[in-house]
Amino acid sequence: KEWMSESRTVVFYESPHRIARxxxxxxxxxxxxxxxxxxxxxxxxxxxxxxxxxAELAAYFSAHEAKGEIVVVLGAAL
Structure with missing residues (x-):
């Protein structure tokens, strides 16, 4: 996926049912x-x-159910 090495911030929507994964x-x-x-x-x-x-967010959402509309803001690759 091209955006994984993006040098800028990436913003995307995700389903609350898929956020932990x-x-x-x-x-x-x-x-x-x-x-x-x-x-x-x-x-x-x-x-x-x-x-x-x-890693911290993955652990949190693996233990807590997400509800509602979810937006993920992924910091730029360093």
Whole structure:
């Protein structure tokens, strides 16, 4: 996938049912140190932000169920 080596920030939508798997795959292919943010219900009353490394976010979403619309902000490759 071309965007995995992108030198800029990458923003994409993900299903709440696939977010844990997506983050685990990102960790596997990109390494766990890449910074990221998972935003739930962006621009709505109950929006939440989860910031950390891809590894930290993968662990969090493997243990917690995600609901709502999910946006992933993946930091640029260093």
């Amino acid at each position: 997506c983050l685990r795959e990102l960790e596997e292919h990109l390494g766990g140190d890449r910074p990221a943010c998972v935003v739930r219900e962006i621009s709505k009353l109950h929006e939440t932000f989860h910031r950390g490394s891809v």
